[in-house]
Structure formats: structure tokens, C-alpha cells
Amino acid sequence: xxxxxxxxxxxxxxxxxxxxxxxxxxxxxxxxxxxxxxxxxxxxxxxxxxxxxxxxxxxxxxxxxxxxxxxxxxxxxxxxxxxxxxxxxxxxxxxxxxxxxxxxxxxxxxxxxxxxxxxxxxxxxxxxxxxxxxxxxxxxxxxxxxxxxxxxxxxxxxxxxxxxxxxxxxxxxxxxxxxxxxxxxxxxxxxxxxxxxxxxxxxxxxxxxxxxxxxxxxxxxxxxxxxxxxxxxxxxxxxxxxxxxxxxxxxxxxxxxxxxxxxxxxxxxxxxxxxxxxxxxxxxxxxxxxxxxxxxxxxxxxxxxxxxxxxxxxxxxxxxxxxxxxxxxxxxxxxxxxxxxxxxxxxxxxxxxxxxxxxxxxxxxxxxxxxxxxxxxxxxxxxxxxxxxxxxxxxxxxxxxxxxxxxxxxxxxxxxxxxxxxxxxxxxxxxxxxxxxxxxxxxxxxxxxxxxxxxx
Numbered sequence: 001x002x003x004x005x006x007x008x009x010x011x012x013x014x015x016x017x018x019x020x021x022x023x024x025x026x027x028x029x030x031x032x033x034x035x036x037x038x039x040x041x042x043x044x045x046x047x048x049x050x051x052x053x054x055x056x057x058x059x060x061x062x063x064x065x066x067x068x069x070x071x072x073x074x075x076x077x078x079x080x081x082x083x084x085x086x087x088x089x090x091x092x093x094x095x096x097x098x099x100x101x102x103x104x105x106x107x108x109x110x111x112x113x114x115x116x117x118x119x120x121x122x123x124x125x126x127x128x129x130x131x132x133x134x135x136x137x138x139x140x141x142x143x144x145x146x147x148x149x150x151x152x153x154x155x156x157x158x159x160x161x162x163x164x165x166x167x168x169x170x171x172x173x174x175x176x177x178x179x180x181x182x183x184x185x186x187x188x189x190x191x192x193x194x195x196x197x198x199x200x201x202x203x204x205x206x207x208x209x210x211x212x213x214x215x216x217x218x219x220x221x222x223x224x225x226x227x228x229x230x231x232x233x234x235x236x237x238x239x240x241x242x243x244x245x246x247x248x249x250x251x252x253x254x255x256x257x258x259x260x261x262x263x264x265x266x267x268x269x270x271x272x273x274x275x276x277x278x279x280x281x282x283x284x285x286x287x288x289x290x291x292x293x294x295x296x297x298x299x300x301x302x303x304x305x306x307x308x309x310x311x312x313x314x315x316x317x318x319x320x321x322x323x324x325x326x327x328x329x330x331x332x333x334x335x336x337x338x339x340x341x342x343x344x345x346x347x348x349x350x351x352x353x354x355x356x357x358x359x360x361x362x363x364x365x366x367x368x369x370x371x372x373x374x375x376x377x378x379x380x381x382x383x384x385x386x387x388x389x390x391x392x393x394x395x396x397x398x399x400x401x402x403x404x405x406x407x408x409x410x411x412x413x414x415x416x417x418x419x420x421x422x423x424x425x426x427x428x429x430x431x432x433x434x435x436x437x438x439x440x441x442x443x444x445x446x447x448x449x450x451x452x453x454x455x456x
Contacts (some may be wrong), residue, residue, distance in 0.1 A: 004028040008157035020089040021058035023104045024159040025303050029053045032120035037146045041137040046123045055292035058092040100326040102301040107162025119152045125193045132198025145175040151416040154290045163302040166286045177205035185366050188427040189435035207253035209328035212399035224361035225447035229425035229439040234367045237434050239409040244296035245321035254378035267413045268316040272346040276339040277309035283436040285340040299324035310336045347419030347440035356394040363389040366428040378408045404450035418443035
């Protein structure tokens, strides 16, 4: 199999030979994955795989407009490249005019590691996790779960000479522990599986099962609720996904305001800052745009453009929205592109201290099946699962039945009365797509549990 840089070169040469597009972008991703699963205190399966995705993006300029055709393939035979290029150019010539058209970015330097071997992964990356689980398997709780590791190396090459390369390791461990009908979930994201605290994860799951020795049935209603970092991540990541400038400018989102957007609006006095940053320590991610299709937040015309830190909410105030270059020019706004991580800082308390200061409330450890109900206010609905607990007089005293909730992440920030210190965390609902998160705990005085759920 030829290398990814060779694929880029062949595709660009074929595009020039055919001559039916004015500009060409090639994005190649080499992916190595490994997985490990366990159930009922026994390892069940593990697997490894490698794959390659190739996307050819053709741009046809007509006057001031541009037409884009993007075609992808997982075929590794180099003989398939000419057909892929042809399909991309044909798609561009028949495509409608692109709303996000922008000049091609220039480039004349090739990264030093452009031709370096692509790193991979294998099942032995889980050795430390497996060792920790083996000790847990000897306990009385039944452990279920999985670990995954993915190493993606992305190459971007354009007909203007731009070259970019980045390797992104992504991993996670999720443990579900069961005892006497009760269930508890804990999870963690990790880029390299070095020092994954499997022992403490098993201990935390067991502690939550201890809380469930007593159960209390509660009706639907509004409850003072402590949200640990994982549940905050699930809500704030969804908020980040909706912070596009064009949608807000066009009055279609919760970030819209009469005559413009909510940039500059104060949400909270807690001084919280929500940001993305490709250089965030321990949560590093691609420092340039690499996309095979355009969206409200990303544009194929921006492929290779550097990604900087963006404070979406700064000191409690909406500070920025996502604008690719074309949208930024259209609305006279700063260019802002999200990195593939999300962090929120500004809190100071530990979750344990927040529990001790709670007279009566709920500890909400995981969220599940989150869906959007009303985009104009960003109202989300979802379910609790594997751990809602009752706090009484500063201590967790029982497990509580599950609920359906209705909440908006914007409203949660508006109503939060206390924030904890930020911790690296794994969102339960979005963990398949967003493993790089760092969030505080939040105290919500009136979290809306809209109905009782029969889910176990």
C-alpha cells in the first residue's frame, strides 16, 4: 500500500492532468484502532484494525462564485484514485454555488514529518487497564465496559502548495458496575492510556453502589442538583456545537438576539470561561482545519487554516461565535473556528465540599439520550441513567429513581449558583465523539426533572 503523502501527490497530479477544476484539496486520514470489552467480570473481546479515508475536494470558479464537489473513498488501491478525482470534478461542475466561497489558502512549506511513518496502536495499549480490571474482577460487583484507542493521522494537501499533517490519539475507558439491581457508570478520556486510574475508577463505581443500598422514590419536579464534570460536559459540548455565527445572525438559534446575536450578553456572575484551544495541556488536538465538507462552523475553503484558542464565553459573558472566513467577511466578525476540545474554568470548590454544603438535593452523575427540543432556546431533553443520588444534610444517603429532564445549557449557566474546580472528564452521552473535555461541577438550584423515567 502506498503512503498517504503519495496518495496526496497522485491525486493532485491527476486533478491537474484532467484540468476540470480550478483548485483541488486532498484530505487523507490514516486510522488505527484497538478495542477491549469485558462483561460479567471477564474479558470478552478485543480487536485491532487499520483503515484509510481519502477525500478529493474540487473547486470550480465561475466569476466571483465557486462550486464544490467533495467525494470520499476508503479504497486503498492507488488505481482507484483517478476515478475518485474524476467523480469529484464532475460533482463540482454540477454543484450549486457555494455560500462559503473564499480564496484558496497559499502554502509553500512542507512539514518536516510529512513523509515520516504513520504511528499506530494495538491491543497491548490496554495492558495497564486490563491489570486494574483483573483486580476488580475478583470483587463481588459485576463489571462491564469497554476501552477504545484510535490514532488518526491526517494529511492535507492543496493545489496551491499547502501541506499539513497532524496525528491525533483518542481513547476512553468506560466501566459500568452492577450490584443487587443497582448500576453505576464511570468513564475517562485518555490520549495514550498512560496512568489510567483503573483502580480508582472501580473504587468510585463501588462507592456509588454503596450509596444505592438505600433507594428513595421521588416525583418529577425541580430539585437543587449538583452536576459533576461529566454531566456538565454533556450539556456544554452541545452548547459549543450550536454556537455558529451564521445561524445566530439569521435568527435561527438560541444565540440570536433582536438585530444581531447574543455576543456581549452576561450569562452568569460566576466568572466562568468556556473555550476551545488546540494547545490545551493534556487535551491537545489538531491546530488546523481539516474538513471534507462545509458546515455552519467549518468550511472546506479553510482547509489548512490555523486554529487558535477561542473564548466562546469569557468571564460569564458570551464572547464569540464560530465564523469561517466567508461568514466572518459577510458579517464583519472575527474569524473563529472551534478546536476539537472544550474546557470551562472559573470555579473553585471541590465536589465533596459542594455536597457538604447541600441540605437536600440531587447528585446527577450521568446523562443519556440527549436530544434537542427547541433550537431557539436550546432546550434539550434526555434521561438520567446509572446514578441519581439523594443528598441529605451534606451527605449522599440513597439512590433515586431515574427521570426525564428538560434543560437548556444556556439557562443552566444563567441559574447556576456555584461552580467547582475544573477537572478533565469524559461526557457520557457524547463520549464517542468528544473525549477531550475539562469541566467544573455546577450547582443548579432548580434543575427540571420533567417526568419520572422507568429506565433502570
